[in-house]
Amino acid sequence: MNVMESAAMGVKTRLNVNTIVKGQxxxxxxxxxxxxxxxxxxxxxxxxxxxxxxxxxGCGKSTLLRLISxxxxxxxxxxxxxxxxxxxxxxxxxxxxxxxxxLEWRTALENVLLPTEVKRKITHDxxxxxxxxxxxxxxxxxxxxxxxxxxxxxxxxxxLARLLQTGADILLLDEPFGALDEFTRERLNIELMxxxxxxxxxxxxxxxxxxxxxxxxxxxxxMTPRPGKIASVVEVPLERPRSPKMQTSxxxxxxxxxxxxxxxxx
Amino acid sequence: MVLGFRAFxxxxxxxxxxxxxxxxxxxxxxxxxxxxxxxxxxxxxxxxGIFHSFWxxxxxxxxxxxxxxxxxxxxxxxxxxxxxxxxxxxxLVGFNPTMRRFLQPYIIVIEATPRIAVAPLLIAAxxxxxxxxxxxxxxxxxxxxxxxxxxxxxxxxxxxLELFKSLGATKRQILVKLVFPEALPTIMAGERLAMxxxxxxxLVAEFIQRDQGLGSLILLYSxxxxxxxxxxxxxxxxxLGFFIFKxxxxxDRRIAFWTYEAGRIQRSxxxxxxxxxxxxxxxx
Amino acid sequence: MDRTSGTVTxxxxxxxxxxxxxLSFLVLWEISIILGWIDNIMIPKPTSIxxxxxxxxxxxxxxxxxxxxxxxxxxxGFCIGATIALTLATISSLSGVFKRYVIPYAVVLNVTPxxxxxxxxxxxxxxxxxxxxxxxxxxSFFPIFVNTLTxxxxxxxxxxxxxxxxxxxxxxxxxxxxxxxxxxxxxxxMKIGLTTALIGAIVAxxxxxxxxxxxxMSRFSFKLDMASSIATLLSMTLIGLILFYSMEFxxxxxxxxxxxxxxxxxxxxxxxxxxxxxxxxx
Numbered sequence: 001m002n003v004m005e006s007a008a009m010g011v012k013t014r015l016n017v018n019t020i021v022k023g024q025x026x027x028x029x030x031x032x033x034x035x036x037x038x039x040x041x042x043x044x045x046x047x048x049x050x051x052x053x054x055x056x057x058g059c060g061k062s063t064l065l066r067l068i069s070x071x072x073x074x075x076x077x078x079x080x081x082x083x084x085x086x087x088x089x090x091x092x093x094x095x096x097x098x099x100x101x102x103l104e105w106r107t108a109l110e111n112v113l114l115p116t117e118v119k120r121k122i123t124h125d126x127x128x129x130x131x132x133x134x135x136x137x138x139x140x141x142x143x144x145x146x147x148x149x150x151x152x153x154x155x156x157x158x159x160l161a162r163l164l165q166t167g168a169d170i171l172l173l174d175e176p177f178g179a180l181d182e183f184t185r186e187r188l189n190i191e192l193m194x195x196x197x198x199x200x201x202x203x204x205x206x207x208x209x210x211x212x213x214x215x216x217x218x219x220x221x222x223m224t225p226r227p228g229k230i231a232s233v234v235e236v237p238l239e240r241p242r243s244p245k246m247q248t249s250x251x252x253x254x255x256x257x258x259x260x261x262x263x264x265x266x
Numbered sequence: 267m268v269l270g271f272r273a274f275x276x277x278x279x280x281x282x283x284x285x286x287x288x289x290x291x292x293x294x295x296x297x298x299x300x301x302x303x304x305x306x307x308x309x310x311x312x313x314x315g316i317f318h319s320f321w322x323x324x325x326x327x328x329x330x331x332x333x334x335x336x337x338x339x340x341x342x343x344x345x346x347x348x349x350x351x352x353x354x355x356x357x358l359v360g361f362n363p364t365m366r367r368f369l370q371p372y373i374i375v376i377e378a379t380p381r382i383a384v385a386p387l388l389i390a391a392x393x394x395x396x397x398x399x400x401x402x403x404x405x406x407x408x409x410x411x412x413x414x415x416x417x418x419x420x421x422x423x424x425x426x427l428e429l430f431k432s433l434g435a436t437k438r439q440i441l442v443k444l445v446f447p448e449a450l451p452t453i454m455a456g457e458r459l460a461m462x463x464x465x466x467x468x469l470v471a472e473f474i475q476r477d478q479g480l481g482s483l484i485l486l487y488s489x490x491x492x493x494x495x496x497x498x499x500x501x502x503x504x505x506l507g508f509f510i511f512k513x514x515x516x517x518d519r520r521i522a523f524w525t526y527e528a529g530r531i532q533r534s535x536x537x538x539x540x541x542x543x544x545x546x547x548x549x550x
Numbered sequence: 551m552d553r554t555s556g557t558v559t560x561x562x563x564x565x566x567x568x569x570x571x572x573l574s575f576l577v578l579w580e581i582s583i584i585l586g587w588i589d590n591i592m593i594p595k596p597t598s599i600x601x602x603x604x605x606x607x608x609x610x611x612x613x614x615x616x617x618x619x620x621x622x623x624x625x626x627g628f629c630i631g632a633t634i635a636l637t638l639a640t641i642s643s644l645s646g647v648f649k650r651y652v653i654p655y656a657v658v659l660n661v662t663p664x665x666x667x668x669x670x671x672x673x674x675x676x677x678x679x680x681x682x683x684x685x686x687x688x689x690s691f692f693p694i695f696v697n698t699l700t701x702x703x704x705x706x707x708x709x710x711x712x713x714x715x716x717x718x719x720x721x722x723x724x725x726x727x728x729x730x731x732x733x734x735x736x737x738x739x740m741k742i743g744l745t746t747a748l749i750g751a752i753v754a755x756x757x758x759x760x761x762x763x764x765x766x767m768s769r770f771s772f773k774l775d776m777a778s779s780i781a782t783l784l785s786m787t788l789i790g791l792i793l794f795y796s797m798e799f800x801x802x803x804x805x806x807x808x809x810x811x812x813x814x815x816x817x818x819x820x821x822x823x824x825x826x827x828x829x830x831x832x
Contacts, residue, residue, distance in 0.1 A: 105807045466665045503666045
């Protein structure tokens with residue numbers, strides 16, 4: 001089956017014991033119903049997969065992410081994680097945003113330790129783990145630096161380490177590298193994929209960049225605005241590990257075109 | 267919709283009622299404490315005493331009005347004087363980087379000095395009377411507008427300056443269309459501080475000179491242990507201070523309207539309507 | 551060692567033009583009075599002022615006692631006012647109900663010029679230091695209260711979301727997020743409060759007192775000894791500078807993350823702490 005056929009498999013994915021996150025007719029409205037951020041979303045996400053949510057502003061991708069995270073509640077419909085209804089933030093679901101939101105009075109190490117600190121008293125092992133995580137994201141020389149001393153890319157790497165510190169196996173990322181320059185972004189994306197494969201996490205990634213979405217994911221969920229909804233799901237059968245050179249291949253660009261068509265006039 | 271309005275009224279009125287109840291409860295506690303001898307009657311006034319004093323000085327003897335106007339007059343005079351001096355000198359120095367650098371240490375020194383402390387000096391130098399009182403208030407009022415105007419003028423964004431220059435604006439245009447509006451919120455903040463300082467300055471001047479004004483009244487009543495009347499004067503100042511505060515706030519909102527959300531929306535709507543009218547007229 | 555001596559020399563060099571201009575100004579002033587251009591009764595000669603300063607500080611040495619008393623009054627007044635303000639602001643930030651009922655009274659206190667209470671406070675607390683400290687506490691209360699409350703209640707949405715996603719409870723949010731985040735504003739309020747407390751102390755001394763620089767200033771002014779008055783005024787400036795820079799120092803040490811050099815120093819300290827702890831484990 002070539003790329004176009006598998007892409008045309010469309011919305012319904014096969015019913016799966018491997019489903020780790022599931023949403024049924026998820027709708028979210030704000031301001032007493034006058035703003036419909038998300039309307040009737042149905043989706044299933046496989047354990048260990050890398051899924052991107054792509055679409056222009058107002059398509060509800062960030063809203064959907066926050067609904068899965070438990071930070072907000074659906075107005076109707078349900079979101080399930082590991083078979084349980086989502087009622088609030090969970091320890092096994094981790095979040096990362098466009099802004100690193102590091103605490104400026106804490107060193108990188110102390111920032112990474114924050115999730116653990118909130119749960120219990122820090123042990124020496126926790127500290128060692130945080131240190132190793134910072135090494136993993138390439139910040140070994142900046143463990144004791146403060147956010148003001150770090151560049152945007154470095155701050156995001158600390159945020160990533162903090163995310164990993166939570167030990168979550170479901171990672172939700174909302175345009176985490178969007179504020180960085182293209183070179184840093186590409187480098188961090190590759191590192192992200194490496195780490196995610198290593199810890200066998202399920203990743204949901206929000207972006208408005210079609211190439212980035214296809215480059216990173218196994219599946220791309222295409223969303224459209226007014227009202228926000230899931231238009232379709234595109235499978236990305238490219239082989240892993242992904243390399244930047246793939247972005248020039250014919251397959252890749254056909255996928256990009258396909259997604260662009262799905263997005264239509266938006 | 268009627269139901270909604272009623273519901274809103276309910277919550278709001280409930281709040282006000284609870285505030286009022288607590289206030290009345292406090293007054294009752296205060297009054298009883300005084301009546302039961304917990305508070306020395308000579309030193310600490312009680313609510314009934316204060317109300318009585320209000321009645322006496324405002325209505326029966328009507329002795330307070332003269333002093334009230336004197337103080338208000340002083341405050342306004344000094345405030346205007348200090349503001350004009352502060353804003354003009356502030357802008358002058360702001361536009362002159364060399365002068366600013368030169369004056370920097372002096373500004374720090376003046377900022378550290380409690381300016382109100384020059385009151386006895388000025389009274390000694392200028393003699394008792396209204397001239398020294400006004401001088402004190404002008405001096406006290408001067409600093410905040412000066413510093414704020416200075417910083418407001420300096421802190422005009424570089425990118426905005428570049429924009430104006432690229433559009434070929436003359437120096438005068440930059441001053442009027444950019445610097446002045448940009449600095450306005452900061453200047454207004456300085457003016458609000460000046461107003462508070464003016465009131466304090468007037469009171470201190472009156473404490474020392476002890477001839478007229480609310481300050482001297484408070485001093486007189488306190489000396490004679492007529493605490494109820496002293497407090498009546500103090501609460502008069504509270505009301506005065508409240509009006510000043512609200513007045514300055516309204517002024518601020520009207521002048522530097524763009525820093526306030528409501529002001530932005532209001533002005534934007536007004537302009538939209540005006541433009542639409544013009545367009546309609548054009549279409550005939 | 552080399553770097554410090556370098557900065558000191560740089561500072562001295564930059565100070566030279568200032569010093570020259572200042573001295574020329576003084577000379578001009580002195581000459582103007584000698585030549586009769588300016589009335590000597592109202593404005594004293596710089597040399598007279600210098601003479602008074604010398605007399606106050608060296609020959610008679612009477613100023614030290616008064617200087618110290620006013621300084622203490624301001625500091626103690628500030629401490630009391632700050633303690634009450636910080637406590638009330640903290641409780642207000644944690645309890646919406648408390649805040650709602652405290653705020654109207656705080657606003658009333660703010661709108662009333664604290665100075666107006668001076669005669670009343672003196673009647674209550676007597677002619678000694680007590681009334682000065684009390685007035686200092688009253689006037690310094692509001693700036694500290696309002697700044698602390700603003701600092702504690704300001705909402706940083708992203709930070710809020712972060713803590714919520716980590717399932718932090720209200721008290722963890724307070725101690726780990728709101729409290730450190732509010733420190734810059736708290737210190738801004740305290741700087742204002744300290745200066746205001748000094749003003750309160752001095753004004754109370756003007757009204758009625760036996761000791762303190764305010765008293766000195768009053769006495770000299772009414773004796774029309776302008777030179778000594780100005781010398782006393784300069785002493786007040788000195789008190790103000792001491793208070794201001796002390797608070798700056800505290801601010802610098804506590805809110806270390808706002809200054810580049812403090813950041814580097816603290817970073818190094820934390821690293822050394824960790825290395826020490828880890829070498830022990832080994």
